[in-house]
Amino acid sequence: MPKSFFYPLLEDPYRKKDLSRAIEVIKTGKLTIGKHTKKFENKFTKTIKTKFSLMVNSGSSANLLAMQCLINPYRKKRLKKGDSVLIPTVCWSTSLWPIIQSGLKPVFVDIDPVTLNIDIKDLIKKINKKTKALMLVHVLGNSTNMDQLMKIIKKKNIILIEDTCESLGSRYKNKFLGTFGEFSSFSFYSSHQISSGEGGMITCRNLEDYEILKALRAHGWSRGLKNEKRISNKNKHLDSRFIFFNSGFNLRPTDISASIGLSQFNDMKSFISLRNKNRNFIVNSLKKSKIINDNFYFIEANENVKPSWFGIPIYIKNKNNRKKIIKNLEKRGIETRPIISGNFIKQPSVKKYKLLKGSKFYNSDIVNDRGFFIGLPTKKINNIFVNKIVKTFEQSI
Ligand SMILES: Cc1ncc(COP(=O)(O)O)c(C=O)c1O
Numbered sequence: 001m002p003k004s005f006f007y008p009l010l011e012d013p014y015r016k017k018d019l020s021r022a023i024e025v026i027k028t029g030k031l032t033i034g035k036h037t038k039k040f041e042n043k044f045t046k047t048i049k050t051k052f053s054l055m056v057n058s059g060s061s062a063n064l065l066a067m068q069c070l071i072n073p074y075r076k077k078r079l080k081k082g083d084s085v086l087i088p089t090v091c092w093s094t095s096l097w098p099i100i101q102s103g104l105k106p107v108f109v110d111i112d113p114v115t116l117n118i119d120i121k122d123l124i125k126k127i128n129k130k131t132k133a134l135m136l137v138h139v140l141g142n143s144t145n146m147d148q149l150m151k152i153i154k155k156k157n158i159i160l161i162e163d164t165c166e167s168l169g170s171r172y173k174n175k176f177l178g179t180f181g182e183f184s185s186f187s188f189y190s191s192h193q194i195s196s197g198e199g200g201m202i203t204c205r206n207l208e209d210y211e212i213l214k215a216l217r218a219h220g221w222s223r224g225l226k227n228e229k230r231i232s233n234k235n236k237h238l239d240s241r242f243i244f245f246n247s248g249f250n251l252r253p254t255d256i257s258a259s260i261g262l263s264q265f266n267d268m269k270s271f272i273s274l275r276n277k278n279r280n281f282i283v284n285s286l287k288k289s290k291i292i293n294d295n296f297y298f299i300e301a302n303e304n305v306k307p308s309w310f311g312i313p314i315y316i317k318n319k320n321n322r323k324k325i326i327k328n329l330e331k332r333g334i335e336t337r338p339i340i341s342g343n344f345i346k347q348p349s350v351k352k353y354k355l356l357k358g359s360k361f362y363n364s365d366i367v368n369d370r371g372f373f374i375g376l377p378t379k380k381i382n383n384i385f386v387n388k389i390v391k392t393f394e395q396s397i
Contacts, residue, residue, distance in 0.1 A: 005333040005388050009311070009375040013195040014260065021259040030255060033218075037258040041201070043265060048168075048176040050184070050203040052210040055258055056217060059165035059187025060094035061251040062202035063135070066161045066183035067102040069204075069212045070133060074246060076208070079104060079159075083132040086158075088118040089343050089364040091137045095163045096344060099135060106355060107131070108345060113366040115302040116313060116339060117144040124152065133159040138167035138177045139340060140310040140373065141193075142302055146172040146180055161185070165200070166340075168193040169272045169308030178203060188261050191375075193275070193308050194268055196261030199253050212246065220248025271378065272308040278377050279309045285386045286393055295321070295397050311373040313339050319369040321397070326372060328396035334374055334389065342368035 025036060037055050044053040056062050070079045079085075081103040087096055090111045099106045110122040116139040123134075134153065136144075153160050160181030164170075168186050170177045178184035188199035204210055211225055218224075222231040222245040232240035253261075264271070286292050297315040301307040316322050326336050341347065343364035345356050377385075 005392070007334045007375060007377075007385075007389060007392075009335040009337055010191040011375070011378055013190050013264070013378055015263075018260045018263040021263045022256050025256050025259045032254060033252040033258075034255040036255040036262060037253055040258045040262040040265065043262060044201055045203070047265070047268070048179060048203070050176075050179050051205045052207070053201050053203045054210065054213050054217060055253045055261070056200045056202055056251045057253050057257070058198050058251075059163075059185050059189065059192075059200035060098075061217075061249075062165075062185030062187070062200040063094050063161075063163060064098040064101065064249070065202050065213050065216055065251065066185060066204075067098040067104065067135075068216055068247075068249075069183065069209055070159065070161075071102050071104070072212050072216070072246065074208075074212050079132050082130075084128070084130040086123060086126055086131060086134040088137050088139075089345050089361045090116060090139060090340055090367050091135070091163070091344050092165065092340050093344070093347075093349070095135055095137050095165075100353065100355070104133075105130070106135075108356065108359065108361065110361045110363045111139075111367065112144070113315075113363045114299075115142050115144060116140060116299060116367060116371075117142055117302070118149075119363060120144060120148055120152070123149075127152075127156055127158070131156065131158060133161060135161050135163060136181065137163045137340075138170065140299075140313050141167045141170045141307040142299065143167065143170060143172050143177055143305050144302065145304070146175075146177075147304075150180060166192065166310045167308060169268055171306040171308075173304050174306070183209070188257075188264075191310075193271060193310065194261065194264035196253070196257040196264065199257040199261050215246040216248050217251045218248065219250055220244045220246040274380065275309055275376050275378060276307070278381050279312055281381065282312060282386055282389055285390050289390055289394055291397060292390070292393050295325075296393070309376055311337075311376050313371060313373040315366070315370040316372070317370070322370065322372075325396045329374075329392060332392045332395060334392050334396075336372045336374055339367050339371040339373055342371070 162181040162184040164178035165187035186201040188196035299313040
């Protein structure tokens with residue numbers, strides 16, 4: 001193995017200026033949620049053109065809050081125990097589990113192997129009277145046909161939650177992914193389009209939901225809510241500073257994370273553009289090789305999608321070669337991983353919780369058996385580096 005060559009899945013994403021911001025916050029001694037969080041939330045709302053944004057400590061927490069808000073007794077239109085929520089089988093663990101943790105029933109939908117995103121034909125088949133919501137996952141910066149999807153959602157009165165944890169900055173017909181649904185989640189874990197160490201954002205469209213999410217994020221506390229005064233007046237027997245008006249978690253971010261997240265978010269446009277340039281440079285160079293073309297297939301952006309790529313998703317044409325190719329790539333310095341986690345229904349946790357009875361998801365199996373992705377450099381790359389990638393791919397076959 002040429003030891004000098006290493007192409008990681010995950011680079012150190014922080015610049016000096018991101019860390020300086022964090023150090024400034026640390027120096028103030030005010031580390032818990034505060035003014036930097038608020039600033040980041042406001043900027044996020046304005047930039048992606050959503051209505052309300054609330055920073056949380058991870059994308060997983062954002063998904064949990066969305067599902068918990070949907071069943072909350074303060075919500076007028078809420079879901080009942082056992083209501084069905086559609087979800088694609090190519091999803092992340094915490095796209096799925098908040099559905100179950102909220103007493104709802106996940107119904108799996110197959111994906112379209114060309115886009116990696118939900119298969120609308122299968123989605124239509126899975127809708128019935130119990131279907132109340134869809135947890136849509138925008139995979140690796142790509143998206144399904146949102147025009148078609150929104151028509152179905154509206155017609156069937158289905159609540160849309162967009163798990164946009166892998167797709168911050170991607171657009172469908174110029175509209176940011178994460179602005180179609182009633183709720184959207186974003187992740188700023190280190191490897192995503194922007195990073196804040198750990199961190200995430202939940203966005204929603206109306207004040208009622210925003211106030212519920214805010215309470216759920218912080219212990220169910222009335223503190224900082226729009227109706228804080230009214231709640232306090234109704235509860236004169238209590239210390240007005242300590243009123244727990246809802247159920248709750250503690251999913252708050254630190255102001256340190258918020259300051260790093262905001263510093264990166266300010267430069268999101270240039271990050272996306274550089275990542276897209278790097279992606280095209282690498283993929284176009286790989287495609288020029290006949291042997292690579294004969295053995296691999298590269299996932300492209302869906303029609304009308306302006307992607308903000310997360311990684312570089314690839315299929316191995318002959319699935320019997322998968323083990324050998326992955327082993328060879330890794331041995332020669334190219335890190336790989338499954339596309340999200342492959343077909344999630346194959347995970348032991350799904351069996352343990354008996355979430356499925358004998359259904360087959362043929363397209364998700366394609367992703368599982370043939371798909372993998374490699375990292376996407378966040379810094380400028382040169383010919384020497386890209387040539388090494390091409391050589392390594394050729395040698396992996
Ligand atoms: C689709 C999807 N949803 C949710 C998450 C969870 O985000 P986090 O790691 O911030 O909890 C991830 C993580 O990468 C993800 O890929």
